[in-house]
Amino acid sequence: MSTHTEPTRSGGTASAALRVTEVSKTYPGSSTPALDNVSMTLRAGELLAVLGPSGSGKSTLLRAIAGLESLDSGSVEAQPAHDRVAVVFQSPGLFPWLSVRENVALGGRYKRNRDRFDHDAVEDLLGVLGLAGLADVPVTELSGGQAQRVAVGRALAVRPDVVLLDEPFSALDPATREDLQVWLRNVARELNLTIFLVTHDVAEAVALGDRIGFFGGPQGFSREWVPARDGTTVEEIVAYYRNGGDVPGSWVI
Numbered sequence: 001m002s003t004h005t006e007p008t009r010s011g012g013t014a015s016a017a018l019r020v021t022e023v024s025k026t027y028p029g030s031s032t033p034a035l036d037n038v039s040m041t042l043r044a045g046e047l048l049a050v051l052g053p054s055g056s057g058k059s060t061l062l063r064a065i066a067g068l069e070s071l072d073s074g075s076v077e078a079q080p081a082h083d084r085v086a087v088v089f090q091s092p093g094l095f096p097w098l099s100v101r102e103n104v105a106l107g108g109r110y111k112r113n114r115d116r117f118d119h120d121a122v123e124d125l126l127g128v129l130g131l132a133g134l135a136d137v138p139v140t141e142l143s144g145g146q147a148q149r150v151a152v153g154r155a156l157a158v159r160p161d162v163v164l165l166d167e168p169f170s171a172l173d174p175a176t177r178e179d180l181q182v183w184l185r186n187v188a189r190e191l192n193l194t195i196f197l198v199t200h201d202v203a204e205a206v207a208l209g210d211r212i213g214f215f216g217g218p219q220g221f222s223r224e225w226v227p228a229r230d231g232t233t234v235e236e237i238v239a240y241y242r243n244g245g246d247v248p249g250s251w252v253i
């Protein structure tokens with residue numbers, strides 16, 4: 001497989017961790033495509049936040065990237081391999097009979113992860129995630145925000161090349177959500193993660209995204225991808241959504 005490179009904001013190049021090419025999908029029984037010829041690239045080490053109205057196909061794309069949806073056409077290429085893509089959904093889906101540490105270390109039980117799973121590294125990861133003090137606590141005793149941090153930890157423990165997050169904080173109260181956004185930003189920097197984040201929340205996209213992809217948008221559901229420039233504000237994005245029109249000149253793809 002060839003190695004792709006992509007221009008970055010700083011003028012250098014970054015390899016493409018994930019490349020989606022002309023992907024289409026229509027669910028059985030539906031007359032409208034959920035994905036209509038979607039192309040995008042996720043660069044290694046970036047957090048791409050994907051905004052879009054309900055029903056515009058964000059989750060379908062995420063699931064397609066994760067290999068959970070069959071495609072009518074198009075392709076998803078991950079570098080170096082597709083089995084190193086981890087997913088976290090809105091609901092943490094923890095195993096209630098296991099502790100925090102056991103949930104985070106769950107991936108080590110699977111044969112396919114054994115060569116890359118380091119149980120000692122789980123302790124370090126719990127520290128980075130701020131979960132060391134909770135390691136032996138049953139997950140049934142956690143708050144919603146703590147549980148979602150454990151879910152992210154479980155995904156990270158298999159050392160994925162790409163992490164897919166589908167509305168990971170949307171079930172949480174606003175204060176907890178803000179805390180977890182700060183937490184995720186710090187963890188992503190510390191571990192140099194590559195993240196594809198689906199969110200409804202413009203403020204979350206602005207707080208976390210190195211780039212922001214607009215899925216759907218002002219010209220109908222056109223599925224365009226418009227990277228945000230540095231310093232983009234929530235107001236600018238909301239105005240763009242509401243008013244449509246041309247993509248601001250400084251938002252160069």
Ligand SMILES: Nc1ncnc2c1ncn2[C@@H]1O[C@H](COP(=O)(O)OP(=O)(O)OP(=O)(O)O)[C@@H](O)[C@H]1O
Nearest residue numbers: 027028030034052053054055056057058059060061
């Ligand atoms: N399993 C399914 N079977 C049939 N149609 C589906 C299925 N999942 C999604 N759809 C349809 O595909 C379209 C895209 O849905 P999708 O959930 O990907 O959008 P979304 O942008 O993630 O929305 P939301 O933000 O509400 O989660 C919608 O019209 C939805 O009704």
